[in-house]
Amino acid sequence: MKKIPVAAVDLSGNEENYVMNALRSSWISSSGEYVNRFENGFSSLCGVRSAIGVCNGTIALHLAMLALDVRPKDEILVPSLTYIATANAVRYVGAEPVFVDVDPDTWCMDPEKIELSITPRTRGIIPVHLYGHPADMDPINHIAAIHGLWVVEDAAEAHFAKYKGKPVG
Numbered sequence: 001m002k003k004i005p006v007a008a009v010d011l012s013g014n015e016e017n018y019v020m021n022a023l024r025s026s027w028i029s030s031s032g033e034y035v036n037r038f039e040n041g042f043s044s045l046c047g048v049r050s051a052i053g054v055c056n057g058t059i060a061l062h063l064a065m066l067a068l069d070v071r072p073k074d075e076i077l078v079p080s081l082t083y084i085a086t087a088n089a090v091r092y093v094g095a096e097p098v099f100v101d102v103d104p105d106t107w108c109m110d111p112e113k114i115e116l117s118i119t120p121r122t123r124g125i126i127p128v129h130l131y132g133h134p135a136d137m138d139p140i141n142h143i144a145a146i147h148g149l150w151v152v153e154d155a156a157e158a159h160f161a162k163y164k165g166k167p168v169g
């Protein structure tokens with residue numbers, strides 16, 4: 001049976017040269033040419049003012065929870081189908097991930113199921129753009145605005161995927 005890979009790694013560009021350049025410059029941590037180039041290039045491709053490079057997607061989500069002052073007893077809505085890091089980031093700050101069912105066609109959080117899960121302890125929503133497919137952000141943002149919730153998009157699987165013409169995240 002023919003299999004479709006979840007991801008196909010392509011390192012056929014300048015990746016090896018860049019790694020060697022960084023090693024030879026001894027800037028392999030904290031700063032150096034490549035962090036700035038990555039942050040500037042990434043933010044410009046996403047059409048946003050700035051980007052901060054961190055070492056992986058899990059750390060990015062954890063930092064977002066800390067920046068939003070998420071605390072124990074807070075409830076955060078996450079899709080029931082995602083990579084474990086989405087829910088783990090919520091647990092790292094002691095809060096409760098509350099699982100919202102996904103749309104059977106897109107496999108992303110089903111906006112129609114969100115309000116069923118909102119309680120007085122709900123603080124925010126983390127929709128995930130799963131397997132490169134954008135979640136339906138307009139109704140999600142609308143529900144969040146009505147209930148005074150923040151939205152953090154987990155775009156770890158969907159860099160440069162577009163929702164209504166704009167890059168996700």
Ligand SMILES: Cc1ncc(COP(=O)(O)O)c(C=O)c1O
Pocket residue numbers: 055056057058059082083085086128154156157
């Ligand atoms: C949806 C989603 N969120 C978060 C992560 C975490 O990213 P990382 O493995 O870089 O920590 C992943 C990784 O596969 C992911 O698929």
